[in-house]
Amino acid sequence: MSLASPFTAPAAPHAPANDHVGVEAMFRQIMDVVQKSTLEISDLRQECAELRLANQNLERQIREGFQNGNHLGTPGFTTPSPGSPQLRSKSPFLTPSSAPALAVPPSVQVTSPQREHGLTSFPFHPIREIPGFFVVIPAGGAGTRLWPLSRENHPKFLLDVTLQGRSLIQATWDRLIPLSGPNRTAVVAGPAHVKSIHEQLPDLLPSLLFCEPGPKDSMAAIGLAAAILVNRDPEAVIGSFAADHMISGDDAFLSAVSEAVQVARKDYLVTIGIAPSHPSTGFGYVRLGDKLGMAEAPNARLVSSFKEKPDARTAAAYIATGNYRWNAGMFVTKAKFLMSLLHEYKPELGEGLTKIAAVWDDETARQKVLEEVWPGLEKIAIDNAVAEPAALEGRVAVVPATFGWDDVGDFSSLAELLPAEANQPRILGDSRLVLTDQVAGGIVVPGSGRLVACLGVDDLVIVDMPDTLLVTTRARSQEVKKLVKKCKEQGWRSLL
Numbered sequence: 001m002s003l004a005s006p007f008t009a010p011a012a013p014h015a016p017a018n019d020h021v022g023v024e025a026m027f028r029q030i031m032d033v034v035q036k037s038t039l040e041i042s043d044l045r046q047e048c049a050e051l052r053l054a055n056q057n058l059e060r061q062i063r064e065g066f067q068n069g070n071h072l073g074t075p076g077f078t079t080p081s082p083g084s085p086q087l088r089s090k091s092p093f094l095t096p097s098s099a100p101a102l103a104v105p106p107s108v109q110v111t112s113p114q115r116e117h118g119l120t121s122f123p124f125h126p127i128r129e130i131p132g133f134f135v136v137i138p139a140g141g142a143g144t145r146l147w148p149l150s151r152e153n154h155p156k157f158l159l160d161v162t163l164q165g166r167s168l169i170q171a172t173w174d175r176l177i178p179l180s181g182p183n184r185t186a187v188v189a190g191p192a193h194v195k196s197i198h199e200q201l202p203d204l205l206p207s208l209l210f211c212e213p214g215p216k217d218s219m220a221a222i223g224l225a226a227a228i229l230v231n232r233d234p235e236a237v238i239g240s241f242a243a244d245h246m247i248s249g250d251d252a253f254l255s256a257v258s259e260a261v262q263v264a265r266k267d268y269l270v271t272i273g274i275a276p277s278h279p280s281t282g283f284g285y286v287r288l289g290d291k292l293g294m295a296e297a298p299n300a301r302l303v304s305s306f307k308e309k310p311d312a313r314t315a316a317a318y319i320a321t322g323n324y325r326w327n328a329g330m331f332v333t334k335a336k337f338l339m340s341l342l343h344e345y346k347p348e349l350g351e352g353l354t355k356i357a358a359v360w361d362d363e364t365a366r367q368k369v370l371e372e373v374w375p376g377l378e379k380i381a382i383d384n385a386v387a388e389p390a391a392l393e394g395r396v397a398v399v400p401a402t403f404g405w406d407d408v409g410d411f412s413s414l415a416e417l418l419p420a421e422a423n424q425p426r427i428l429g430d431s432r433l434v435l436t437d438q439v440a441g442g443i444v445v446p447g448s449g450r451l452v453a454c455l456g457v458d459d460l461v462i463v464d465m466p467d468t469l470l471v472t473t474r475a476r477s478q479e480v481k482k483l484v485k486k487c488k489e490q491g492w493r494s495l496l
Contacts, residue, residue: 129179129181130237133180134180134239135186136222136239137169137172137187137241137242137243138222138225138243139157139187139189139243140190140215140218140221141157141215143156143244144481145409146161146408147470147496154196157169163418163419168243171246173204175254185204186225187201187208187209188211188221189210189211189212190211190212190214190215191213194209194211210224210225210228213371214375216377216378217380218240218381218383219342219380219382220353220378222240222331223338223342223350223382225238226238226335226339227353227356228360231358235336236335238335239332242330242407245328245405246417247403247404249402253401260272260332262297263297264333267337268333268337269387269395270398270399271286271327271328271332271398272328273327273328273400274327275325275402276318276326279312279315279316279318279319281311281315282409283327284307284309285306285315285326286326287318287323288304288398292397299399300398301399301400305392306388325398328405329382339353339354345385345386345389346378346380346386349377352374353377355373409478410480411474411480415441415442415474418443423441424440425460426442426443427444427446428443429447433446434446434451434454436453436454436455437455437456438455438456439455440458441474442460443460443462444464447464447465452464460474484496
């Protein structure tokens, strides 16, 4: 007696025998496909587990090598402190300066297939200022991907997210002061942050803090500084460096900037290209073009093109060629050359900024013109406004560099910058307030002062503030800005 298969539907009373066989064959094919898919999924899971383990081992080796002084690339030197006091704040976002040292990944030199010996060493003397060079630090944005750690009135550039006792903007100031000195270091910021910036940067001259009435993206911010500075020094070379980026390998960074200044003096808009450490989908890319052949800037090349944030496969293809660098948004150029590009590609924006700059040093007239002109200015990034069209005409150059860089764009990238034991979560704050068991990866911010206890959860993001608790995963940390939008829509404005 044969047993009926549980997967075989009973035959209809008058169904022909061949139909019964056809149904069995169909179900057999379906089960074969399901079994094959199950095996493939199992293989993928195993492969992912092996990759995670390999990444953890590599991360531990890099961290241990860095802590033991074994730098894989050009080691950074400690830039002279400009005399600003250590950050002291009642904010729970900031930790004492006695916190453990930050384990920053070392800079890695990547050799491009286009060059046999990688980057050429560029001589740099750290105590030498560059005559006529002005640093511009745009300090804008609310850092919504780091909410609720970062808030509109206290954005990430004001926070000590590196456990070093210095905020990101203070670290940026410290890094660039050797090149420009306090007399040629400017900050562009919104009115809500002016007071905090002055407190954190007491050596910043009032005449070099340019307050923009409202956010208009990077072109208006950098263009405003360029328009003002070109009136004060027609031959000024400016370098724009975001206030909220992390950099390791200061000597390699300053050498790249010095080289970029040499290229900028030849009437180029110059960007600094970061050697990619992985196929990131969160950064834009710069495609390297022909060498410029400048003796004073041996590594400089033309920019072939700018690429928007790619998908993972495209990013991997970019890196495989060796011809691409991350676009970190660092630009060096003559102030008057930038304004000429702006007048050419975005004439209304250029004219508006020129009109504002003409009366900037007259406070009464400045306020009146700002009220008239600023609201109508186009909101656009410098890349889209001038860099991309100018690159098509061969007027944009790139200096490939080897220093470590991160824009600290979400909690996942922030976690990578913090020290931790192997397979343990990273902690930003008082580690005594975090209790874990069988917890791997992730990041915990114990900002409320109460105990945060975690059991058997991996790769979580837990941000416990006095007024808000955020729980997500590292994989979804880029999406935190969606919650900020929902907070606005549902009336939680006070928490932003």
